[in-house]
Amino acid sequence: MSSRREHDLLGEREIPADAYYGIHTQRALDNFQISQQQIGQNHLLIKALAQVKQASALTNYDYHKISKFQCDAILYACKKIIDQPQQWQHVFPLDIYQGGAGTSINMNCNEVIANIALKHLGYEKGRYDIIHPNDVVNKSQSTNDVYPTALRLSLYYQIDELIISLNHIIKSIDKKSREFKSVIKMGRTQLQDAVPMTLGQEFKAYATLLREDRTLIQKLRPLLLEVNLGATAIGTGVNTGTGYAGQAVQHLKKITGLELKGASDYIEATSDCGVFILISSCLKRLACKLSKICNDLRLLSSGPRTGLNEINLPQLQAGSSIMPAKVNPVIPEVVNQIAFKVIGNDMTVTMAAEAGQLQLNVMEPVIAACMNESLSLLCKAIESLDQKCIQGISANAKQCHAAVLNSIGIITLLDPILGHECCDLIGKQCIAENKTVPEVVLEKKLLTQQQLNEIFSVQNLVSDDAYCRVLKPIAI
Template sequence: METKKVRKEKDSLGELEVPESAYYGVQTARAVANFPISGLRPHPTFIRASAMIKWAAAQANMAIGKLDPKIGKIIQKSAEEVIDGKWNDQFVVDVFQAGAGTSHNMNTNEVIANRAIEMLGGRRGEYKLVHPNDHVNMSQSTNDVFPTAMRVAALLMLRDLDPVLARFEKRLSEKAKEFDDVIKSGRTHLQDAVPIRLGQEFSGYARAIARSRKRIAVASEGLKELGIGGSAAGTGINTHPDYKKKMVSAVKKISGLDVVPSNNLFERMQSMADFVEISGALRELAVEVIRIANDLRLLSSGPRTGLAEIVLPPVQPGSSIMPGKVNPVMAEMTNMVCFHVIGNDLTITMAAQAGQLELNVMMPVINFNLLQSVEILTRDIDVFTERCIKGITVNRERCRAYAETSVGLATILNPTIGYEAAAVVAKESAATGKPLRDIIIEKGILSPKEVDEILDPVKMTEPSA
C-alpha cells in the first residue's frame, strides 16, 4: 500500500501531520479529525464570500500602512483564485463544527496563505513568508469575519432568487389572463361555493408571490449592514481607527453589493435577528408556495374520480405498477422543498436565541440552513415554474359543469328572493341533483328570462348593483 505523503505543521496544541498536497494546514486538519459529523461542506458561495473578506482585509490593511504591499497583493491574488472557485476542494471542515466558525475561518486563512506562499516560490507550510493568522487574518477575528461572510453570501444568493420569483409571478399572471373567461365553481371549506373564474384564482396566486417577493427584499436590507471591524468582541481591538470604513468599502468593491458599516459593532456581533428575519420571509414564501402547489394538485386530481378542472403537464410516468398513471410530481417535489425550508427556519430561530453576551457561537448552523433554504427554493421554483406552471391547461367543460350544478349559485338569488327562499331551492337542488335554474322555473319563482339574467356566469363573478 502506498504511503500518503505528509508534512508536519505546528500550532499552539502541538505538532500534527497534514497531507503534503493540501493547501489547508494544521488547524483545519484538527477540525477534520474533531468533526466527522455530516460529510457536508461549506456552500461554494460562502467560500467565495469568505475569500472576499480576506481580499478586502488585505486591501484595507495595505491602505492604512499596516500590511506590507508585497504580502498584501499576493494574499489578494490567492484570494481571487478562491473567489473563482479554484480551491473549493480544499475547504474540508464539516458544517457542524466549532462554535462561531473558527475552523472555517482558519481553513480560509490557511488555504489563502499556502497558495500565496506557493506563488512566492515557497513550500506549503512555510508560514514565515505568509502567515495564516498574522497576515491573512490581520485586524480580524472569526467573530466579525464569519457573520460578515454570512451576510455577503446570503445577499449574493438572494440576488439569484429574486429573478426566479419574478418569473414565477409572471407565469402565474399569464395563466390568470389565459383562464380569465373560464367559469368554475368556487369552493370554501372544500364545499361548493359561489362561481369564480379560474383566472381570478390564478391572479390571487400571482399576487401572493409578488407580496412574498417584496417581503424578502425588505428583509434583505438588514443584511447589508456589516459588523466587520468589531474584531473579537465588538471593540475593534487590534484594528486601526480607519480600518472599518476602508474594510467595508473594499467589501463593497469586491462583492458588488451595496453594503454599509454598522454604527454599533456590538449589536452586529451579538444579534442574529437579521438572519431570523430573512429566514422568516423565506418561510412565508414557502407557506404560500405549499398552498399554491396543494391547490394545483387538488384542481388536477383525477382524471376520472377527482376534480380534473386543470391538467398539469406530464413529466414522467406516475406508477411502477399502474400503466398510464401520471402524478403531479413537480408540485409534490415543491411541497417537500418547502417543508424543508420551514424546518430550516426553526433551526435558525433556535440557534439565534442561543447566543450569549458578546457572541452567538451557533452561527455555522444558521449559515448552513439559511444558504440551503435560498438555494433549494431558487432551484425548485425555477423548475416548478417552467415544468409545471407554464404548461397548465384547463378542462373548460368540467369547470362549467361544476359551476352550473353548484348549490353555491343560490347565493346570487339572495337579493331577489331572499335568503330563506334561496336556501329551500339550494336544498332541493342538492337532494335531487336538479340544476337550480330548473327548480326556480318549475316553482314559478322567476321567469326563464329573469333566471338567465340573474345567473349570467360572468356577472356572478363580479360586483353588481
C-alpha cells in the same frame, strides 16, 4: 503520499504536501465528521470570505500592518477564489456543522489564501515565515467579525438567485391567468361550493401571493448589508486601530459594489443574529405560500374521473407500480416537501439565534447551513414548479362550466332577488331531489327562463356589477 509537518498550540501534524489547507483545517476535519456536506459546496460563502480577506488586506496595508509584497500576494490569492470559487471548493473540505462559531472555517480560509499566495510567489506550501495564515492573512481580524460579514454577503448574493426564480414563475403564472381569463369555474371555501369565478382570477391570485413575498424579501434584504467587519473578538476592535473598521467596510464596499455600512454598535452586532431570524422567517412565509399553491394544483387536477379535474398538469412519469394508467402530481408534491424542510430550517435558525450568550453567538454555522439550504432548495423548487408544471398546465373549460351550472353555490346570486330564506329552501330541495338551481326556480315559477339566462350568463357570473344586484326583490 508525501507530506509536510505543521504545528500549532496542540503539537504537530503531518499535512499532505499538496494540500492548500493546513493544520487547523486538518484538526477540524478530524473533529467534525457529521453531515458529509462541505463548506466548499457553498460557493457564494467561499467567495464572500475571500472578499472580506481582500478588504482586510487592503486596510492592513493602509495602516502599515503588512507590507505591499504581502498585501499583493493576498489580493492575488483572494481574486483567484473570487473569480472561480467552484474550482477551489475541494480545498474547503470542512463539514458545514461544527463547533467554534466558525473559527475552523476562518482558519481554513486563512491557510488556503496563504498557500495560494506562497505558490504564486514561488514558495512551497507551508512557508508561513513568508505569508503566515494568522499573523498576515488574518491580521486585525477575528472569526467573530470575518465569518458574520461573509455570511451576510453570501446570503445577499443568494437572494439575488431567489428573486430571479420568483420573477420567472410570476411571469409564467401571469401568462396562465390571461390564458384562463374566460374559463368559468366554482370558487370554494372550506372545500365547499361558494360562488363562481374564473380560473384566470384564481391564477392571478397565485401571482399576487408570490409578488407580495418578493417585495417583502427585497425590502428586508438590505438589512444584511450592515456588517461588523473590524469589530474583531467582541466588538471593541481590539488589535486594529482608530478608524480601522470604517476603512475596512469602505474597501469591502468597493470590492462588492454593495451599499455596505458598519454597524452602529459593534458589540451588539457581534452577538446578535436577529437579521437571520427576519430573513429566514420571510423564506418560511414564501415556502408556506408555495405549498398552498401546490395544494391547490393537486386538488384542481384531482381525478381525473372522480376528482375536480378542472386543470391538467403535465404528465411526467408513471404514478404507480401496481395501478396502470395512473399519473401523479409529482412536482407539486416535491415542492410541498421542500416547503416543509424550509419551515423546519426556520425553527432551527430561530433556536440558534436565541442561543447566543454574552458577547457572541457560537451557533452561526448551523444558521448558515440552514439558510443556505433553504435558499438553494427554494430556488430549485420554484424553477421545477415553473418549468415542469406551471408552464404546461391546461384547463378543462367544459368541466369547469358544467360544475358551475350544477352547483348549489350559484343560489347566492339569487339572494338579493329572492331573499336568503327562500334561497335556503331552494338549495335544500336541490340537494334532496338532485336538481339544479335553475330547475327548481323554474318549477316554483319564481323567475323566468330569460331572467335566469341573464343572471347565470358567463359574463354575469364573474362580473363585479352583477345583474342580480339591479333586479328588484320578488315577493314570494
